[in-house]
Amino acid sequence: MRDLSERHLSTQQIARYFEYAHLKTPLRQVSQRCHDLAEQMIGDLPDGPELTAGLRKLLEAKDCFVRASLDTAQEGPTS
Template identity: 45%
Template sequence: MKKPNILQYFAYQQLPPQLQVVSKPFGELANKMVEELPENEESHMALRKLLESKDCAVRAMAYKS
């Protein structure tokens, strides 16, 4: 699959260290998916769902009660 624009949202270097730890595995998986999956609607949906999961995980780590 060619590099989709959604990959920009998986960048983690700009995050504080405690959030990088959570975000990095999602970014690595997203890049692996782009390398290995064929380009079609399902692979694009998989990346969107992964991004949604990453956002939830980062927010969970940043949560202040």
Template identity: 50%
Template sequence: MNILTFFAYEHLPKHLQVVSKPFCDTANHVVDTLPDNEERSVCLRKLLEAKDCAVRAQLGGK
């Protein structure tokens, strides 16, 4: 499965889309500009982890 699938955000509620979209944009930029190698894969995995944390932070709110 392509890791970019996990950066999709259109299915999320609007308040989570605004958090998730910049990560999707960045992931696509990484894929479009960096060579396909192990470091790019690590970069995308860490970006996905950061996106998940940001979404959870938004869900946690105050």
């Protein structure tokens, strides 16, 4: 995530949960897509309650997507 030191504290705090480098593939790929969208929204929109709410909902969605990806990775390839 880019330098957010000039952004509101709530934006800074939630942005850290979009990091993905620690994850293994395919979880990393799924998480990176949400990270990229979060970074774009932070870059395009002003700080405020709606940005924070949107990022929180995106974070919840990212967690679901990563869990779905984890389930797929454990099942192995489909025939």
